[in-house]
Amino acid sequence: MEWDVVPGGITAPRGFRAAGVHAGLKKARKDLALIVSDNLAAAAAVYTTNKVQAAPLVVTREHLAGGYARAVVVNSGNANACTGEEGLRDARCMAEVTAREVGCRPEEVVVASTGVIGVPLPMEKVTSGIRQAARNLSVEGSRDAAEAIMTTDRRVKEIAVRFNLGGRQVTIGGVAKGSGMIHPNMATMLAFITTDVEMTPADLRRALVAAVDATFNMVTVDGDTSTNDMVVILANGQAGAGPTDDKEYALFAGALEYVCRYLARLIARDGEGATRLIEVEVHGARTREDARTIARAIARSNLVKSAVHGADANWGRILCAAGYSEAELDPEKVDIFIQSPAGREQLAAGGRPFPFSEGKARDILAAEEVKIIVYLNQGSAAAEAYGCDLTCEYVTINASYRT
Structure with missing residues (x-):
């Protein structure tokens, strides 16, 4: 391989911090995660093909239309799906509270949820959890964030790889959740990927779509495709290097696909009740x-x-x-x-x-x-x-x- 696996997950790339806290949406386990870039980052996402789409996906599509973001806020335990106008207001509220806490615009916040469908979010707990997570942001926070997005998962899913691009060291990190309602064209899975590579939103999306198609879209656990799935990538450019020709782009795309495949295999391995x-x-x-x-x-x-x-x-x-x-x-x-x-x-x-x-x-x-x-x-x-x-x-x- 042309890259090395390194510790640190989504906070291994320069300029990213994360946190995961227990906000009270679940009885005991962490249930709210925050991922923040120190500067505005190019962003891209791929979403579920299910025609029933949760409120966070609607809001995130709107926010990523311009191709940039600063933060990702994720709750588990409640999908905020099939919740009507109230659900949309709650998803937008999550973005607004996050924006105030980390110092960005609400339109620069990606919102994601996972859990039970058809139940309103307990917003007092959610907003309190966002504030707590913002206070806990750190460059060692990847594992806490990975734990906070889990539902029926039995294993934490995270990875980071490091390689040279244009004479500089660059890193890609990722976390994911998923073990049930998993089927091609996305599933009950969320994945968040960070990198300090310099990329345009268009090139970032092209690489992400190809990587997802070869990896996450080739996973199946039970034939169900969920309402909440998304894969999001943020590229903040803090490494000071990005692909300058086809060879370097292929290297970045190959490393990104490796990260996605690693996480996809962990999702399949962690299928609900699975032993193989x-x-x-x-x-x-x-x-x-x-x-x-x-x-x-x-x-x-x-x-x-x-x-x-x-x-x-x-x-x-x-x-x-x-x-x-x-x-x-x-x-x-x-x-x-x-x-x-x-x-x-x-x-x-x-x-x-x-x-x-x-x-x-x-x-x-x-x-x-x-x-x-x-x-x-x-x-x-x-x-x-x-x-x-x-x-x-x-x-x-x-x-x-x-x-």
Whole structure:
């Protein structure tokens, strides 16, 4: 790699501070986060494709229309979705209070929420939490912020990478949340990325859209696409360097995609009730879109997910999912493998059974990270998708999520 993984998350880049506090939206855990750039930053975002969109997304779209921002305020425990005009007023209030506390305009504040849908925000707690978070802002605050945006997540999700650009050291950091309602075209996930690279809003958006398309849009946990999802990036330019040619832009874009993929894999690994991370590789497709379509179909198949949970090498379910994906394929050319730290085993050749060891296959599928590899043998395009196994715990979590 041309970059090094470093500690610090979203506060690893120069000129960023963050905080995470308990405002009382949840019983005990941190539930409000603040991320602030010391100066106005170029900004870009990608949003859920769900036609039902929460109030914070409406407000954030308005605020990022000009391509710049100073701060991000996020609450967990309440989605502020399906809350009508009151929800819009509350989202705008969050921006106004944040702006007063950090010294910027309300239009320079990104607003995000995650949690239960259809419940008004307890604004007294939210505004008090924003003030508390503003007092706690620090260059060591990334992990607190990452904890504060979690809902049913079991693991904190953060990363930072550092590399040289134009002879200067630059950094990209990120945090994310997500473990349920996860499906391509965004999901119940939020991700916030910071960088001290100098970028125009247009170039920043171009890089972000490409990175999200290759990573977050290839994650599926349960087939549900949420009302609140967004990925936001701020670039404040404090490193004093930015891409000056195609090679340097590609380096920045590659590092950004690495950050997004790292966070996307953590989301898939942390799927509600999950015990396995499932990576699906599809090779030899006629087109990239065919490869993506098949990979996502396999990763989201409840039958495939259940088979992996039971360590059952039921390869017919994999081929079945590829077949109903509506992508082009010839089933008589398809080869299927499974792989994990426990080894690699071929399950099918030319769409037919291939002699394999049931015991070895069981050991492979029992690992915490399992790879399903499908060769279509029809072209040169490839894609990866990320998912997790389906367990009884998923039902338990979602049967009582609101109560």
